[in-house]
Amino acid sequence: MPVLSIKGNKTKILAVLEGLLLPVIIIVAWLIFSTLNILPKNFFPSPKEVINGFYEVLSDGTFIDNLGISVIRVLKGFLLGSTTGFVIGITLGMSRFLEKLITPVFNAIRQVPLPAWAPLLVLVSLGEMSRVLFIAIGACYPVVLNTFEGVKNVRSDYIEVGKVFRFSRVQRFFKIILPSSFPATLTGLRLSLSISWMLVVAAEIFMTSGGGIGEMMWSCREDSRMDLVVVCIIGIALIGFIMNFIMQKMEMFFSFWRVTLKQSR
Amino acid sequence: MNNNKVAQVKTIAIGLIVPMLLVVGLEIICKLEILPAQIVVAPHKVLITFFELISTGELLDHLRISMFRVLTGFVLGATLGFLLGTVMALSARSERVIAPLLSAVSQVPLFGWIPLLMLWFGIGETFKVVFISFGAFFPMLINTFEGIHGVPKSYLEVARAFEFSTIKLLHKVLLPSALPSLFTGIKLALGMSWMLVVGAELIAAGEGVGYLIVWGRQLFQMDIVFVGIAVVGFIGYLMFLTLTSLEVSLVRWHRPTSKK
Amino acid sequence: MKNTGTLSVKNVSKKFCVHDNEIHVLDNINLAVKAGEFISIIGLSGCGKTTLLRLIVGLESDYEGDILLDGRKLNGPSLDRGIVFQDHRLFPWLTVEKNVGLGIVGKSETEKKEIISSHIELVGLKGFEKSYPYQLSGGMSQRAAIARSLVNQPEILLLDEPLGALDALTRMYMHQELERIWKKENITMIMVTHDVEEALYLSDKIVVMSARPGKLQKIIPVPLARPRDRASVEFAEMKEKVLEEFMLHTEHNFTYTI
Numbered sequence: 001m002p003v004l005s006i007k008g009n010k011t012k013i014l015a016v017l018e019g020l021l022l023p024v025i026i027i028v029a030w031l032i033f034s035t036l037n038i039l040p041k042n043f044f045p046s047p048k049e050v051i052n053g054f055y056e057v058l059s060d061g062t063f064i065d066n067l068g069i070s071v072i073r074v075l076k077g078f079l080l081g082s083t084t085g086f087v088i089g090i091t092l093g094m095s096r097f098l099e100k101l102i103t104p105v106f107n108a109i110r111q112v113p114l115p116a117w118a119p120l121l122v123l124v125s126l127g128e129m130s131r132v133l134f135i136a137i138g139a140c141y142p143v144v145l146n147t148f149e150g151v152k153n154v155r156s157d158y159i160e161v162g163k164v165f166r167f168s169r170v171q172r173f174f175k176i177i178l179p180s181s182f183p184a185t186l187t188g189l190r191l192s193l194s195i196s197w198m199l200v201v202a203a204e205i206f207m208t209s210g211g212g213i214g215e216m217m218w219s220c221r222e223d224s225r226m227d228l229v230v231v232c233i234i235g236i237a238l239i240g241f242i243m244n245f246i247m248q249k250m251e252m253f254f255s256f257w258r259v260t261l262k263q264s265r
Numbered sequence: 266m267n268n269n270k271v272a273q274v275k276t277i278a279i280g281l282i283v284p285m286l287l288v289v290g291l292e293i294i295c296k297l298e299i300l301p302a303q304i305v306v307a308p309h310k311v312l313i314t315f316f317e318l319i320s321t322g323e324l325l326d327h328l329r330i331s332m333f334r335v336l337t338g339f340v341l342g343a344t345l346g347f348l349l350g351t352v353m354a355l356s357a358r359s360e361r362v363i364a365p366l367l368s369a370v371s372q373v374p375l376f377g378w379i380p381l382l383m384l385w386f387g388i389g390e391t392f393k394v395v396f397i398s399f400g401a402f403f404p405m406l407i408n409t410f411e412g413i414h415g416v417p418k419s420y421l422e423v424a425r426a427f428e429f430s431t432i433k434l435l436h437k438v439l440l441p442s443a444l445p446s447l448f449t450g451i452k453l454a455l456g457m458s459w460m461l462v463v464g465a466e467l468i469a470a471g472e473g474v475g476y477l478i479v480w481g482r483q484l485f486q487m488d489i490v491f492v493g494i495a496v497v498g499f500i501g502y503l504m505f506l507t508l509t510s511l512e513v514s515l516v517r518w519h520r521p522t523s524k525k
Numbered sequence: 526m527k528n529t530g531t532l533s534v535k536n537v538s539k540k541f542c543v544h545d546n547e548i549h550v551l552d553n554i555n556l557a558v559k560a561g562e563f564i565s566i567i568g569l570s571g572c573g574k575t576t577l578l579r580l581i582v583g584l585e586s587d588y589e590g591d592i593l594l595d596g597r598k599l600n601g602p603s604l605d606r607g608i609v610f611q612d613h614r615l616f617p618w619l620t621v622e623k624n625v626g627l628g629i630v631g632k633s634e635t636e637k638k639e640i641i642s643s644h645i646e647l648v649g650l651k652g653f654e655k656s657y658p659y660q661l662s663g664g665m666s667q668r669a670a671i672a673r674s675l676v677n678q679p680e681i682l683l684l685d686e687p688l689g690a691l692d693a694l695t696r697m698y699m700h701q702e703l704e705r706i707w708k709k710e711n712i713t714m715i716m717v718t719h720d721v722e723e724a725l726y727l728s729d730k731i732v733v734m735s736a737r738p739g740k741l742q743k744i745i746p747v748p749l750a751r752p753r754d755r756a757s758v759e760f761a762e763m764k765e766k767v768l769e770e771f772m773l774h775t776e777h778n779f780t781y782t783i
């Protein structure tokens with residue numbers, strides 16, 4: 001037994017080492033090239049410059065401030081978009097008439113690539129609101145689609161159980177439709193948050209002068225501060241990773257009862 | 266049969282209610298000048314502008330340029346994604362070596378690459394094509410990998426029983442079986458590319474449909490902005506439809522994946 | 526004996542429309558069930574047993590004829606009729622106790638708790654109150670479903686092949702359990718089954734249905750004393766009698782070619 005577990009550990013460690021191979025090679029190459037001054041400096045800042053840059057924006061507070069602005073902005077857009085999307089998804093799923101009425105319009109609007117909304121929102125010029133709306137548009141779609149599917153896929157068997165117990169419409173909604181479609185909604189929410197995080201950067205580049213990490217990157221680019229651009233990219237990636245991680249855990253936590261469905265397949 | 270047709274016509278009719286109300290409502294609002302012309306524009310004006318832009322050839326020029334960018338970026342990114350996905354699916358070691366780095370890189374939201382890519386490649390065509398290829402790369406990689414990785418063991422056993430060579434295995438078993446997943450990847454990749462070309466043209470371009478929209482905004486001409494948005498949406502939809510019908514004819518044994 | 530829980534099915538016919546084709550599923554069914562009786566319905570697959578139960582519970586409304594409960598005409602589902610579906614249909618997102626308490630109405634929280642725990646005990650699931658359906662075996666799920674259908678103290682309980690998915694030994698155990706619950710709750714039970722022994726062990730009457738369209742072929746009373754002994758001669762004779770009903774239907778027209 002213990003032999004087995006040691007072997008298991010060994011292969012695990014080996015896998016981690018293999019995974020680290022490429023990143024290490026890249027970093028070493030980066031170090032060598034930058035110390036030998038082979039690469040043009042303003043295209044490839046040295047690791048030292050990046051670390052110095054990081055220290056610089058960390059100590060003057062701009063990094064944290066801008067990240068904070070973006071996170072708040074993303075949460076606003078996400079909340080607005082996903083609640084709207086949830087309501088739309090539930091409504092379309094529950095009423096066949098509204099489904100027929102709204103779905104064609106919704107599908108038509110959905111065809112527009114998200115960035116194309118930015119100029120329109122700028123024209124309407126709502127300031128911060130236009131950035132939040134821009135994020136909300138993208139955040140809304142996955143929640144609508146997944147919630148709608150979730151509601152549509154509620155098993156009619158379960159609805160019949162509700163009929164046998166003479167559930168009212170409200171009871172049917174809260175006791176059957178909502179819990180049964182909730183995992184699908186959560187999947188939608190996870191996708192929605194990751195799209196929101198992608199769009200906040202876009203929003204801050206397309207609609208500047210509201211601060212945020214995207215705008216910070218943009219101005220660093222204009223100053224040709226490559227080191228700071230790299231710092232921002234790493235910051236954005238980290239926050240995105242953390243958000244996705246939290247949403248994934250939440251999704252797993254709330255849909256634990258789906259295990260059987262997965263296993264029995 | 267007849268009942269079915271009646272129901273279908275009814276469904277379509279109901280679907281047209283909202284668009285018609287929207288058109289009529291907008292016309293009335295514009296006629297009565299309830300809202301400033303900067304915010305709303307009468308639908309018939311948008312149509313007129315659309316035909317003007319068509320007859321001057323402007324619209325088609327912009328479209329041609331955007332299409333060229335999308336296709337180059339898409340082909341570049343999707344091919345790379347396909348190759349890497351195949352390699353990773355076939356060799357567990359290569360997966361262990363490459364996957365962690367890729368998943369770290371994929372954490373960066375696509376638009377986050379813009380400043381870096383602009384510093385590296387300037388604001389010309391190279392920047393746009395590379396940026397678009399980023400968007401095509403990841404969906405293609407993931408779906409290729411999952412498609413080939415998910416080939417049922419029983420098929421592989423059949424192949425082993427017939428002593429297929431690697432090439433034959435790839436050609437006869439893995440690719441056909443992974444085809445539905447590959448199509449999902451292609452659809453997502455192309456959709457993403459289309460979104461990114463618009464994004465790239467909004468920031469740095471002198472032509473292309475994305476630029477057309479920005480230009481309309483700078484002139485405060487809402488009708489041009491709307492024409493741009495509608496055309497961009499329509500072309501994206503056309504690309505999706507084309508791929509779906511291609512999928513249906515190629516992958517007869519599988520139900521086509523819907524757009525997510 | 527109680528006098529609520531009598532059911533009478535009078536001249537009931539049911540058709541389904543599939544692609545403009547009418548399928549005659551039930552044809553002129555007549556059945557009278559006394560209060561507190563245990564009735565089994567057996568018949569070939571597809572002969573309309575489930576459909577008949579769905580009519581009685583009120584899930585199907587479009588039929589000809591009358592179904593009367595204690596002399597009153599049915600109008601949709603009602604809490605005085607419970608049903609255990611063939612595929613237990615527990616809600617996977619609720620614990621056993623929440624599932625069992627699903628249908629309780631008009632009770633205070635403490636009363637509710639009491640009803641739930643007494644019913645969980647009745648079906649022998651004590652200790653599994655907080656388990657989720659995916660943590661239960663097939664038989665345990667079925668028992669939870671039975672508890673869920675009993676909480677409103679229905680006058681009639683309908684069971685659609687409740688033990689279909691179980692192995693032979695668990696089945697026999699469940700037969701005893703069902704008989705115990707039936708006696709304790711003193712209610713009318715109508716059970717659909719494919720298992721002649723099961724029907725014989727539990728029922729006062731066995732209703733044999735024939736297929737296409739579904740008709741009542743015969744009603745066979747089971748006058749054996751309870752608890753019944755599967756090994757007894759009488760039991761075997763009764764079994765023969767029921768099986769004969771099916772033999773008669775598959776006409777003896779074999780041709781021997783040598």
Ligand SMILES: Nc1ncnc2c1ncn2[C@@H]1O[C@H](COP(=O)(O)OP(=O)(O)OP(=O)(O)O)[C@@H](O)[C@H]1O
Nearest residue numbers: 541542543548550569570571572573574575576577
């Ligand atoms: N909703 C429906 N629409 C159309 N036909 C139906 C419907 N429900 C049942 N049927 C048909 O009615 C017939 C009887 O079905 P039912 O489910 O009552 O059979 P059953 O006796 O319960 O069979 P089993 O023993 O296999 O469960 C079948 O031929 C079936 O095809």
Ligand SMILES: [Mg+2]
Nearest residue numbers: 574575576685
């Ligand atoms: Mg049945």
